[in-house]
Amino acid sequence: MTEEEHNDKLPQVGEIIASRRQHYEAMKLLGKGGFGAVFHVRRVADDAQFAMKCETYDVKKQVLTMDCKVLRGAYMIRSPHFCTVLDRGKVHERFRFLIMKLVGKNLWELRIATPTMRFSLNTSLKAAEQSLMSIEDLHKVGYLHRDIKPGNFAIGMECNQEQQIIYMLDFGLCRKFLGDQTHKDLRMPRASAPFRGTTRYASLAALRQIEQSRKDDIEAWLYMVVEWTAGQLPWRKLKGSDKEDVLKWKEDVRSGEALDDFLTDCPKRQFTAIMQYLDSLVYQSIPDYDYVYYCIQHACRVNGIDPTEPLDWDPTRLYHGPCRADRDKRGEETSKIPADSAAAGAATKSFTTDNDAAGSKKKKVA
Ligand SMILES: Nc1ncnc2c1ncn2[C@@H]1O[C@H](COP(=O)(O)OP(=O)(O)OP(=O)(O)O)[C@@H](O)[C@H]1O
Numbered sequence: 001m002t003e004e005e006h007n008d009k010l011p012q013v014g015e016i017i018a019s020r021r022q023h024y025e026a027m028k029l030l031g032k033g034g035f036g037a038v039f040h041v042r043r044v045a046d047d048a049q050f051a052m053k054c055e056t057y058d059v060k061k062q063v064l065t066m067d068c069k070v071l072r073g074a075y076m077i078r079s080p081h082f083c084t085v086l087d088r089g090k091v092h093e094r095f096r097f098l099i100m101k102l103v104g105k106n107l108w109e110l111r112i113a114t115p116t117m118r119f120s121l122n123t124s125l126k127a128a129e130q131s132l133m134s135i136e137d138l139h140k141v142g143y144l145h146r147d148i149k150p151g152n153f154a155i156g157m158e159c160n161q162e163q164q165i166i167y168m169l170d171f172g173l174c175r176k177f178l179g180d181q182t183h184k185d186l187r188m189p190r191a192s193a194p195f196r197g198t199t200r201y202a203s204l205a206a207l208r209q210i211e212q213s214r215k216d217d218i219e220a221w222l223y224m225v226v227e228w229t230a231g232q233l234p235w236r237k238l239k240g241s242d243k244e245d246v247l248k249w250k251e252d253v254r255s256g257e258a259l260d261d262f263l264t265d266c267p268k269r270q271f272t273a274i275m276q277y278l279d280s281l282v283y284q285s286i287p288d289y290d291y292v293y294y295c296i297q298h299a300c301r302v303n304g305i306d307p308t309e310p311l312d313w314d315p316t317r318l319y320h321g322p323c324r325a326d327r328d329k330r331g332e333e334t335s336k337i338p339a340d341s342a343a344a345g346a347a348t349k350s351f352t353t354d355n356d357a358a359g360s361k362k363k364k365v366a
Contacts, residue, residue, distance in 0.1 A: 063172030073141030118231030
């Protein structure tokens, strides 16, 4: 199938797309990938705005089912860092779609729009904490992201007063690392795992084509946080295909002058501590997220950062983004709900009230 034929299958701006219950108008293309596209849509009945992720029928690797599973899991633990899914459907022989919460700019766009191409240390550290909470939540649900990068985190919409919340996006490369209900243990690592992710942020293990685990999402997170803070990574000029060279560079920045260069303008002691801690982990390790938060908090303290200091993209409002205390409280509440009961029921209901091929069709996930 040619690209043109593929594009013809996708919605056109202005087209009305129907699910079983609702009609949506495609307003604007937000992004396009190999899987299909994401559109800003309007619900015709009440003008409410959403994002619609479409996946054409001809894609080699289906991603929408994974998006659905992950978002359902995140909904069940009430994580504030994931978009809620409101509807889903299909357009015969063209595409399947998912209607979800509309969010704002991603963290890549926000950084490159700044005059110095970097965030203030205050913003970097606050964004670091929130994005790490989203990774921890994803791991709680049993999935690895495997493509942690700034383009996969976005802020909430200003019109909803949600621009202090960071959302995790794009679960197309996720992999379940825990077994199913009866086999809850860690899955056996494969002897060799084809590369998944984005070279610039990929962990050492990912670049070495070793099976990834929780530590690797956090290692990628650290490269992303360094880029936010320093405004660049030493290997920024290398291409996605230069995996060997990027790997060498990442091995190099573990010590000496290369480490100093890597962590220019960063809280060096705390970021080094995080990197050394991550390097001490193995495939089976359950990361000590609290230790990583502690290092971030410590970096805030020694740099005199106030917990309510505003974010770069929301300079007039004191910061009151989701914090770890809220999360711990939520954790206590959700742990009171027996698994497979109320929360699961509610979540499933919100996902199954509409027709969907992606949900009902049995499919092997990545
Ligand atoms: N819920 C949403 N609200 C607003 N924009 C969104 C939403 N979900 C995704 N986007 C935007 O749509 C674009 C593509 O989304 P997504 O990351 O899911 O697909 P992708 O093509 O696999 O991405 P990539 O290949 O760049 O990782 C991104 O620019 C993202 O910021």
